[in-house]
Structure formats: structure tokens, C-alpha cells
Amino acid sequence: MAADPAAAAAAQVPAREPPPPLSIVSALPFWFYLTAAVSLLALLLPHLLSPHAPPPLPPLLRRHLSAGRLLKLHPGPDLFALTSLPASTPAHHPHPVLVLPGLAAGSFSFRRLLSSLSSRGLLAAAIDLPGQGLSPPPPPPPRTNPLREILDRGIFHAFEHLVETGEVPFQDEPAPGASHSFHSPAEAAAAAARAVDALGLGPVHLVIHDSALAAGAALVSANPAAVLSVTLIDATATLPAFPSAVLGVPVLGRLVLSVPALFRGLMRLCCVRGMDAQEADAHRAAMRGEGKRDAVFEAGKAMNQSFDLREWRTSSEEVKSLPMMVLWSGSWSDKWIDEGKKVIAALPGTKFVYHYGGRWPQVDACEEISKLISEFVALLTTADKSTEAHNDHPVS
Structure with missing residues (x-):
């Protein structure tokens, strides 16, 4: 009995192998360029939005x-x-x-x-x-100095404060008595x-x-x-x-x-x-x-x-x-x-x-x-x- 020509042609074509999984190494350039672009935008945007010389009044x-x-x-x-x-x-x-x-x-x-x-x-x-x-x-009211806080209270004060209160100290907050x-x-x-x-x-x-x-x-x-x-x-x-x-x-x-x-x-x-x-x-x-x-x-x-x-x-x-x-x-x-x-x-x-x-x-x-x-x-x-x-x- 003669074989089906279409089946014979299909048997001669090699099966296509699945593509290899995307490796971490190959994804690194994408993330590198994305991070660099976002960082550059974050650095330039404040300067673009705040001109060095104030514009003249309308x-x-x-x-x-x-x-x-x-x-x-x-x-x-x-x-x-x-x-x-x-x-x-x-x-x-x-x-x-x-x-x-x-x-x-x-x-x-x-x-x-x-x-x-x-x-x-x-x-x-x-x-x-x-x-x-x-x-x-x-x-503006006087602000606390983070470096002075560290020198006065010690470097581990921030970690202790974070554990106790869940808040990050050394932020720009009004100094005590400056309400x-x-x-x-x-x-x-x-x-x-x-x-x-x-x-x-x-x-x-x-x-x-x-x-x-x-x-x-x-x-x-x-x-x-x-x-x-x-x-x-x-x-x-x-x-x-x-x-x-x-x-x-x-x-x-x-x-x-x-x-x-x-x-x-x-x-x-x-x-x-x-x-x-x-x-x-x-x-x-x-x-x-x-x-x-x-x-x-x-x-x-x-x-x-x-x-x-x-x-x-x-x-x-x-x-x-x-x-x-x-x-x-x-x-x-x-x-x-x-x-x-x-x-x-x-x-x-x-x-x-x-x-x-x-x-x-x-x-x-x-x-x-x-x-x-x-x-x-x-x-x-x-x-x-x-x-x-x-x-x-x-x-x-």
C-alpha cells in the first residue's frame, strides 16, 4: 500500500526545538538601561522644572x-x-x-x-x-540636623527608634520648641x-x-x-x-x-x-x-x-x-x-x-x-x- 505523500513530507521536516529560557544574564542589560534612564530623569527633571532665573512677572x-x-x-x-x-x-x-x-x-x-x-x-x-x-x-522654621542628631544620640539610635515606633528618624522636622x-x-x-x-x-x-x-x-x-x-x-x-x-x-x-x-x-x-x-x-x-x-x-x-x-x-x-x-x-x-x-x-x-x-x-x-x-x-x-x-x- 502506498504511503501518503503529505505524511512522508511531514516526516522529513525536523521538529522545531523550543526556545531556550531567558537567562538572568541576558535580562541584565534591559534592567541596567531602565535604571539608568530613570535615574537620569530623576536628576534632570527638578532642574528642568525649576529655572535658574525667575521669569519676569506677567x-x-x-x-x-x-x-x-x-x-x-x-x-x-x-x-x-x-x-x-x-x-x-x-x-x-x-x-x-x-x-x-x-x-x-x-x-x-x-x-x-x-x-x-x-x-x-x-x-x-x-x-x-x-x-x-x-x-x-x-x-521657614528651623530644622533638625541629621548629622548633629547622630553625634548627640549615637548611630544606633535610628535603628532603635525604627523598631520602637516604626518611623524613620532624622527627617527634616521642626526643631523642638519651634512650633x-x-x-x-x-x-x-x-x-x-x-x-x-x-x-x-x-x-x-x-x-x-x-x-x-x-x-x-x-x-x-x-x-x-x-x-x-x-x-x-x-x-x-x-x-x-x-x-x-x-x-x-x-x-x-x-x-x-x-x-x-x-x-x-x-x-x-x-x-x-x-x-x-x-x-x-x-x-x-x-x-x-x-x-x-x-x-x-x-x-x-x-x-x-x-x-x-x-x-x-x-x-x-x-x-x-x-x-x-x-x-x-x-x-x-x-x-x-x-x-x-x-x-x-x-x-x-x-x-x-x-x-x-x-x-x-x-x-x-x-x-x-x-x-x-x-x-x-x-x-x-x-x-x-x-x-x-x-x-x-x-x-x-
Whole structure:
């Protein structure tokens, strides 16, 4: 019987041997080049993201800097302030409006609001809290020296500390007794009070924005006679609009401040609905100065997470009787609306108004916020004059 031709042809073809397993020696070049590439990137990226010479300030920020003034305070830190005078002298002289901007916002974001308030006959001013906006960053707290720690405690102290606590010692931590921070609400409030005296503003209608709530509350508590009313603009002591924690991530923090599109996207995601490229670039430049990124990050860490709004409102008769208004974004998110309901629940008897802006309404709802503040101040001014007239002419 004849054999099948196809089977005979297949029998003549030798079987293919399986490939030999990949040896460790042959994989070494791949891992070597990968490690070298990652190491080179880690060395070059910080230099690429941090230019040796600081870039020039954008025109918008330069104009804002020239319009304001740096207050040399003693004791420090120095603070930047912007004042907008009314175009014409009003018949009645209402007390000035003072704005404390929130984290990373700065007086630059309030420049149009101040101008709008002054066009309505009000003297308006904004003060950049320590390290924020155009205020110079305070000196960093002293750090522990790892070499000095080793010489003082011995080389085996690190291992013993790691076994006992599970933490690595000899990190850059504040030295013992160096808990003093200019970013704390009490210190920021004290610096703001000195700035008010330097500006000669006298009793003010205080406007507190975003994360400046705890510092503004401390300012009111320490100087109740210097504050005539309080307006809160999307103010919270625990949920700042700008995510300062991003700046603390070594590579990501530099990247956010180095790439304009990335920074602008972050602002639109967390702070405002719309911000043009020039304004976003000015905000970015304000945080790219020497020590400013760390200052914003440290200010975020120094926020008083235990601040209780209801407890502060009832802390004294002066604070309890203080006229107060809350302006809150009614279209940012359902979660933010719920947060506003918590705020108004902690402040019974307070005027509450929803606005159409974002969490930085001084940028995207400037005229609406200006109108609400000026009407609130005018109402209080009219009430004060009625009281004075009644006291001057008592009913017999």
C-alpha cells in the first residue's frame, strides 16, 4: 500500500526545538538601561522644572504690584495690601470694607471686586495673609540636623527608634520648641490687625473668603471694636478651594506651576468656572516666586481643622451681636450646597444668599458679589444713622 505523500513530507521536516529560557544574564542589560534612564530623569527633571532665573512677572501682576504697597510691619511678617478709593466723595462716609483672601487667592483675585466696590462709593482694601498673594513668605522654621542628631544620640539610635515606633528618624522636622508659625490663624490675624493699623482704616466691614475663616474669626475675637460686620464668601476652615496638598508632592507640585495648561485646568476644576490664560498665568507666577510654593503648602497645613463656627459665634456678646452675611455658591456642586447649609445652621439669624459664581466668585461673579456687599453695608449704615438720630432726639 502506498504511503501518503503529505505524511512522508511531514516526516522529513525536523521538529522545531523550543526556545531556550531567558537567562538572568541576558535580562541584565534591559534592567541596567531602565535604571539608568530613570535615574537620569530623576536628576534632570527638578532642574528642568525649576529655572535658574525667575521669569519676569506677567503684565497683570506687575500692574497689581505697582497699585498696592508692601507694609513693613513690626513685628513681622510684612504684608502686601491693595486699597481702592471711591471715585467721588459720598454724602455719607461709610466705613471701609476689608477683604481677607483665602488660600492662594490673594488680593490679585479681588482687584476687580475692590474697584467695583469703590465705584459704589466704598473705600475697599485687601490684605494678603503671610506668604499668600504678593506677601513675602515668612522665614521657614528651623530644622533638625541629621548629622548633629547622630553625634548627640549615637548611630544606633535610628535603628532603635525604627523598631520602637516604626518611623524613620532624622527627617527634616521642626526643631523642638519651634512650633511658632506665621501661617497659624492667630499669627495671621495678629499680622492683619497690624496691617489695618498701618493703613489707618479704623473700624471695618470685614469680608472673609474661603480658608481665611479661622484667621478672620481670630481677628474679630481679638479686636471686636474694630469690626462692624462680617461677610463670609464661601468660607470654610477645613475645605479650601485650592488644593494646596498638590504643591507638596515633589515632582507634581513643580509640574503644576510650570505647565500653564495644567495649572489653568486645576483652577477651573477647583476654584472658578472660567479664567482666561493671562489671569491664570498671573496667579501661577505669584506662586512661583522664591519660597512661595512652600508658603502656600505650609499655610494649607496650618489650617485650623478643629475650628467650630457655632462655638465662635457664641464666644462673646460682641461676636454674637455682630451683623453677619453669608454668600455661598448655589451652583458649584450639590456637596458644596450641603456644606453651605451646615454653615448657616451654625450661624442662626445670619443673612444667607446664594450667588451664581464658583468658589472664587470674586473672579467669575464680581459684580454680583460687589452689589450684595455694598447693599449690606448701606443697610447697616442707614440703621446706624437712624439709631444716632433717635439717640440725639429721644422721645419725651
